[in-house]
Structure formats: C-alpha cells, structure tokens
Amino acid sequence: MNKKEEEKVDQQSELNLSRRTVLSTGAALAGAGIIGSQLIDPAAKTAYAAGSDEPIRIGFQAHRTGIGALYGRWYERTTNAAAKYINSIGGIAGRPIEIITEDDGTDPKRGADVVEKLATKHKVDFVYGTLFSHVVMGSAPRAGELKIPYFVVSEGYHVASGALNRYVFQPCITDVRSQITAVANWIFSNLGKNVALIYPDYAFGYDHRDYASAAAAKSGAKITAKIAIPPTASSFTRYFIQIPKNTDVIYHVMVGPGVLTFVREMGEHFGSVDVFEHYGSKHLKLFGFIDSLEGVNINSPGLEFLDGSHFWEAMPRYADGYPTAAEKFYRDTVGIDDSGASKSDSKDVAAYSHMFGCWETLFAIKEAVEQSGYKSKKDYQTLIETFEGFSGFNEGIAHPQGSKVFSGKTHQCYGQQFVSQVKNGKFNVVHRTSIADGMYEPETDYTKKSL
C-alpha cells in the first residue's frame, strides 16, 4: 500500500455516513479499495447477468455446538449477511454464492470429518470459517489431502508458523502473535512494566505467554508470573493468589463457558480490602483481551470493577470506537446496534472483535476468484497462486475492520489493533495501532511447498 492509498483510507476511515449515503456516493468509497470499488460498481449487476447460474459453493465449518458455540452463532450470522449482500451486488464473478453449513461441535475429530463431508459429499468449491485453533489443526491436514482451499478465521499463529499446508489461508484476521506484538509496548509504556500473565492452559494461551514474554524482554519490562488456567477449571480465585506483590499489571485472557465466572471472581478477589493491602494498597491495573468478554454485556452485574481497565479489541464493539462509513455499513447489514448487541435483542451481545473476519474473508475469496478467473476445481492452482500474489486489502465495505497487509509466504494478514478503556459502562477506544506495529518476520514460505 503506497502513501497516497493510505491517505485515502484514512480519509475514508473518518467518514461517518448513513447507509444510503454510502451506497449513493460510490465514487468516494471506490477510492478506498479494490473490493469496495467493485461492490458499488453498477457493472457488477451486468456481470451477474453475464455469469453462470451455477453457484460458487462455500462450505462453512461452523462451531454451532461445543465450547465455541457463542462465536459460532455470530460467525454464522455474519457469514449469512455477507453472502446475502454479495449476492445482492452480483455474486462472485457473476455467479451466486451458496453457503453450506456443517457443525463441527468445536471438535478437531469432527472438524476433519466436516471438511471431508463438505468437500466430497456437498462438493463445495472452498471450505471456510473455522475459528478454534485446535479444530483448524485437526482439519487442515484433511483439507491439504483433499487439495481444497481452506480459509480460516481463527487468530491462531498456526497458519503463519508453517505448521499447516499450502491450501490453508488466514487472510482477514490477524494472529495472536501479531496482536500481542502490536499492543505490548503500549501496555508497558502506559500501564506498567511488571506484568503478570493469566491465560488458558492450551495453545491459544501459550501464544499469549510466549509472545508477551518476548515483547517484554525486548522492551525492558518484566513478566512477574505466568499463570496457566486449565480448560476444565470452574473456579479461579486460587490462580489469582499466585500473582506476586511486585506486579503492576494483570494481563488476562480467557475463553470458553467459564469466562464470566473468571472475570467476576477476579473482581471479587482484587476488590477485597485484604488483597488491596496485600499489594501495598495499590490498585493493580488490568489489561485484558476482549476474548474474555466476547458476547458478554460489559454492564453485567459483578463487572463494575472493570471500570477504568483496558482491553484489546480487533474491532471496537461500540459504534463510536471506529466510526467509518464502511464500519457502519457492515454493522447495519449484519444487524448490530451501536452498543455491539443484536438489533433484535439488546441482550444478545456479539463477538464483534472476531466475526468481521468472516465478512472480510468472503470478500477476499471473491477477489481471488475474480482475479484468477476461477471457474471450477481444476483452477485451484491458479487461485492459490493468485491469492499468494496479493499484497493486501484496502479498507472499505469489503474490509470494514481496516486495511490489511497480506503475506503470500505465510498465508497470513496483518492489520490494525485497538486498545479500549472501560468507562461509563462502555468500551472507549484510547489507542489505535498501525499495521506495522504488529508485523514480524515471516518464519515460513508456503509458496515453496507443493500443491
């Protein structure tokens, strides 16, 4: 992305237009990116008419049940909204898009079976949408064996690490390593240099442990404790008492059904007078990853203690956090209100910092299909090579979270991150990183692997 394009993106980011305005001022958005310009180009309708009626079939590997069900529900809702919108503006390369959904139970065993089923029974063109990293790890080998492109929306560092195969892409959601790298310096500079890490005792948590520790070592900060919480835990206070006295900041991340209990117990523990005095009558600062609160109303009883604490967000939950025209259009189209909850049920809070990845990935697939001239499965090689040739995606309706830099070598994107502070019962963005803040040297090169 050159400087001129960056300026255009920034201008677009500052727009705050209604949906009607967005659609009617196509020229303004066209400058925002390749995808954006295609979406609002009147020629798109013509292309749809000229295209085949044969749909592009995309197999959606959904976490409808199991530990990832909360995310899965929102991933599905976002996917359906994106597919509907794409069809309304001419589909992909003039062909309608069809989503075929299968539940993997957030289980790697079943995940591999679902990939198999989507590929061989439903005969989809691509498989897409997996979130939980262990399901990706279990499913990706099967996608590689079946030689079917597999687009994940997972955050795990597994794609960029080189552990998978050339058929796996994570084009529109940044990985944990990148997220931590981007915000670590802000934490050490603004909250404190003595940090205790609390994370889930599995791979997603280990990425936090390893890359936060690496960033601390680089910045002269100190990790005072690394506390892993087993996935089976239902009570958390015994982990909080392990945090040493010389700690300034608690860096916490948790996922799964126990998150609300985790956060509430944290509040009860550190809110007590004894604990306050134990730490020398100072309030420890809290920095959390929003994963701990995805789908949870910040105004839930017991969360009052979070007031003043900070969170990482990939995409601000509250509408005023990143008020661009594209973000507003995306929010409206998926059906999310200004506080990050469903428009039809204000108690139904979205997984807003993750689900945009589904929306954006479908548009990335659209771009790859259209640029590569993909018609059928025999064109997989061309499609993959085209994708590997992408250098990024510009901000716009297709990429409302922000521009992305894409590495063809690692099949992974980099993007901007946000730090928000809880104040007056809502998240308020206090810092936005640049894309460069989260970039790291590639450690693999998938383009050298065979297809």
Added chain:
Amino acid sequence: MRRKSLKYALFMQGGVLLLLFLLQFFLPAYHHSSFSKIMILASYAIGYNFLLGYTGLMSLGHAMFFASGMYSAGLSIFYFGFTPLEGMIFGTLFTLTVSLIFGLFALRTKAVSFLIVTLMFGQTFYLAILYYNEFTYGQDGFSLTDYLGTLSILGKEYLYSDPAIRYNFALILLASYLLITTLIVLSPVGRILIAIRENEPRTQLLGYNVFSYKLFALTFSGTLAGISGAMHALLYSYIGTTFAEIHHSISPLLWTLLGGAGTIIGPLLGTGIMFYLIDFISGITSNYLLVVGVVLVLTIIWFPLGIMGTIRQKWLKWLP
C-alpha cells in the same frame, strides 16, 4: 458347540469383510472415506468390547490407551525420525507397557471403584498431554503430513492419506482384530474370561488366578486401542488431545452397548450406526447429540443386549 461357533463366526465375519472389501469399488467418495473411519474406530471398539463384553470390566479411561498409541507413534515419527512402521511398533510396545502398568494398579479395585480409577487415570493422562505442551503441542496438537513420506507397494508410491491405502489398511486392521478376538474368545482363555464376567468369586474358587486373567484382558484390550490410535495417526496425520478426552472414552462404550456387548461383530455395527446417525441428524438439527442420546436410551431400553446381543438371544445362538 465351540467348533461350530468358530466355523459359523469365521464364515460370517469373512462374509462381512468380503463385503467391505468389495464396497470400496462402488462407494461414493464421501462414504468410502466414512467407511475407512468407521473401520478404524470399530477396531478401537472391538478392543474395548474385549474388556467390557467378555471380562465384565467397564472402563472410562480407554482414550488413554488410544491416545498413548497415537502420541507415542506420532511423537517418535515427529521428533526422532522413525519410519511409520517403526512408529507403529513403538506405539504398540509403548501402549502395551502403559496398559500393563495401569492394570497392575487399577485391578486392585473392583466394580464402581475400577470405573472411577480408569476415569481418573484417563484424565491424568489427558492433563499430562496439556501440561507438557511444549513437547506435545497441547490442545492444538500437530500434523504428521510432512513427516510420513510415501508407502511403496509393487514399485508404486502411495501417500498414507491415499483413499485406497486408508481403506485397505483400516480393513486389514479390522480383519485382524475380528480374527484374533474371535480365536481368543472361543479358546479356553476366553471361556475363563467369560466365567470371570459371570461369577468372579466362583471362578477364583475353581482355582483360576483371576487377577492374571483380568490383567491379560486389560493389557490386550488397551494394546488393541493403542494400535488403533497409532494407525489413526498414520492414516489421518493429526495428533491432538481430543483423542484423549473423556468423550473418546465414552464413545466405544456407547458403540459397544448399541451394537451388543459380548458379541464380536456388535461394535462394528454400533460404530457404523452411530457414525451415520450423527452424520444424518447433524444435518437436520444442531441438537443432534440430544437426539442421538434419546435414540440410544430407547435402544438400550428395548434392546438391553444391544442389536447383535438381541439377535443372538433370539435367533443366532452360535454367535460369539
């Protein structure tokens, strides 16, 4: 009677295996792959059934054996550069050792206590995999795709993931398990195991060393589970904690109960039915596990001996 049973059993099992062999040439791709998976999982269930159905020991920790075979084979290939065959052999020996040591401890308990001990050992093994995540890759697991190489058959190179290789390896595994368990069940050793299941104090009173026979049954059953796990690692290239979780211990119990505990062919039938039931119902509702649970409860109520157990009771008395 035993000789007649053996003759009929081998004839029937031969017919089933022949049918499975021929089906690979006609099945559509998805069902071809599903049958491969079912045969591997059924092999695991056959090993489980040897302990539950013929010795009367119910385990809730069998995923430990499956996973120990899978991890020992997978890690030896991943870290030490073992060939797949060496990995299989190492996985088998490792699981045999784990099963034997486990049996020496667990068989000091009986009935519900035994059930709880197996559950606890299983969970300990699962948590140990998570704890030593820097070595095992924790919950995410790891892939063997780049480490397996190819298999040379008659001068042609095949990937282990090749559908034909996968199907026929699974079939060979299943055939071996059916044959060996049938021979043991119908041998004097098998009769003693059944005697232990039916009345352990009386068997002891007759002078048999019950502990040794139970230890043999547990070690054999665990080793079969471990070989299934190692084979799964080779054919599916993925090793992860999902195969060590409690669910993976409960699954062979359900497959066995549905197909018929104490029948050789029952676990195969139970595994196949459950696989396709989940596959079919999950396409209709996301509450598929609830539906499967209800179906299972009703089946157990109406067919307490399982499908093949009921068939044996009513029609095929010779069924082993």
